[in-house]
Structure formats: structure tokens, C-alpha cells
Amino acid sequence: MSDADGTWVSLFSGGKDSSWALYQALEEGLEVSRLVTVHPAGDSYMYHVPATDLAALAAESIGIPLVDVEPDDFEAAEAADSGVQGDDELEPLEAALTDLGDELEGGIAGVTAGAVESEYQTSRIRGMCDRLGCELFAPLWQEAPRELADEMLEAGFEIAIIQVAAAGLDESWLGRTLDHEAIADLEALHEEYGVHILGEGGEFETFVVDGPHMDRRIDLEYETEWDGTRGRVRITDAQLE
Structure with a gap:
């Protein structure tokens, strides 16, 4: 390049x-x-x-x-x-x-x-x-969010949601894997609340625990912290499998 x-x-x-x-x-x-x-x-x-x-x-x-x-x-x-x-x-x-x-x-x-x-x-x-x-x-710049999400999953990325701060995202999203089902739910929340499928602007944050570029998966242990409108996972232990 x-x-x-x-x-x-x-x-x-x-x-x-x-x-x-x-x-x-x-x-x-x-x-x-x-x-x-x-x-x-x-x-x-x-x-x-x-x-x-x-x-x-x-x-x-x-x-x-x-x-x-x-x-x-x-x-x-x-x-x-x-x-x-x-x-x-x-x-x-x-x-x-x-x-x-x-x-x-x-x-x-x-x-x-x-x-x-x-x-x-x-x-x-x-x-x-x-x-x-x-x-x-900057290969993600101005690409279609849904296409990017699908490409990540098809490549073998395992993505954990570690923080949420948007209407429609409740405590059940903390620690959830961003898989095809989650993306479909995010599309519905986008229609209802305007939530961005990729969490652009800090609506949710993620951590990649495994992928084709990684030799070993990362195992996370955590507790959730929720204040009624937003929350995050607090990592208590993390190690390579």
C-alpha cells in the first residue's frame, strides 16, 4: 500500500x-x-x-x-x-x-x-x-455499519459488549456477545431509539476476546455495574486461554 x-x-x-x-x-x-x-x-x-x-x-x-x-x-x-x-x-x-x-x-x-x-x-x-x-x-471510515458488523463476525471475531450508555440498551447487554442475534436487536433499537449498530459515539463499547489475528482467546470474568441508565462490566480477572 x-x-x-x-x-x-x-x-x-x-x-x-x-x-x-x-x-x-x-x-x-x-x-x-x-x-x-x-x-x-x-x-x-x-x-x-x-x-x-x-x-x-x-x-x-x-x-x-x-x-x-x-x-x-x-x-x-x-x-x-x-x-x-x-x-x-x-x-x-x-x-x-x-x-x-x-x-x-x-x-x-x-x-x-x-x-x-x-x-x-x-x-x-x-x-x-x-x-x-x-x-x-482507516478501513472502516464511512463504510456501511451493518456490512462492517457482518464482516467482523464472518472473519471470526468474538466481541464482548463491556459498556452501554444509550436509550434502549439495558443491563442485559453488559457482557453480551455481539453476534448476529445481537446485531438484529440493535437494528430494531436503531429504528426505535436511533441506537447506532456499531455503537458510534460511545453508545456502547466492546472488547475483542478472540479473532483470526489472535493466537489465544481471552477469558474474562467480571461483575456488572448499572446506575439505572448506563453501565459497564468491571473486569475481575482476565487471562489467555
């Missing part, structure tokens, strides 16, 4: 979208040498938030080294000035990728991202890639 020197870096949370972008990059023959996980301190407009600490277990199963980015790690770092209000969240990631580009032989050829419909997210990542002088691979 690219004649550029260097290897690829995959923005990775362990959720379905970033996992699908990584899988598609590997299927395209792109050499992905690092996974990069940002751990937001709280709610985030830019990043997948829940259970990012599980990304290390997923990376071990995938067999690609993981780089963790904690916002506080780069408070004193001199990241490129985006010139756009609201890009503060991007600066720790950009600083980390700048450092990583210096470490990797040939630098960074490109970055994979799992953005589906968020112009806010995609425009900022694209701008960052422009400043870093690398390509952006």
Missing part, C-alpha cells in the same frame, strides 16, 4: 473497531510493528475509554509489542502544535509517535485507525499523520 520506508503503527484499544483496522492492515500485508494504546484519564472525545488495560493481554495474543501512552507521561513533552482547539488530547499520542518514529528503523510508514463516522476523530488523526509525514489507513 505504501512505498515508504519504515513500519506501521496501529492505534489499538482492544475494541472491535481498532481491532478490525489492525486485522485489515495485516490482511493487506502491511508490516505492523507496534500497537499503541492511549489510556485516557477520564471520558474522552478522541479515544475508546473502558478496559484499555486489557489491551496488553490482547497484544500478547496478537504477538505485536504494545506501547502504552499515559497523558501525564507527555505533559512536559513538546508535541507539534495542532493549531486547533480541542487537540490537547492528541498531543500525548503525537509525542509518543514522534518518539516511536525515532526508535523504529526507517521510522513510521503509516498509522491504522478504527474511526467509522467521527469527523472530529478522523480529521485530527489525519492531521497528525500529515505532521508526522506518514500515511493513514
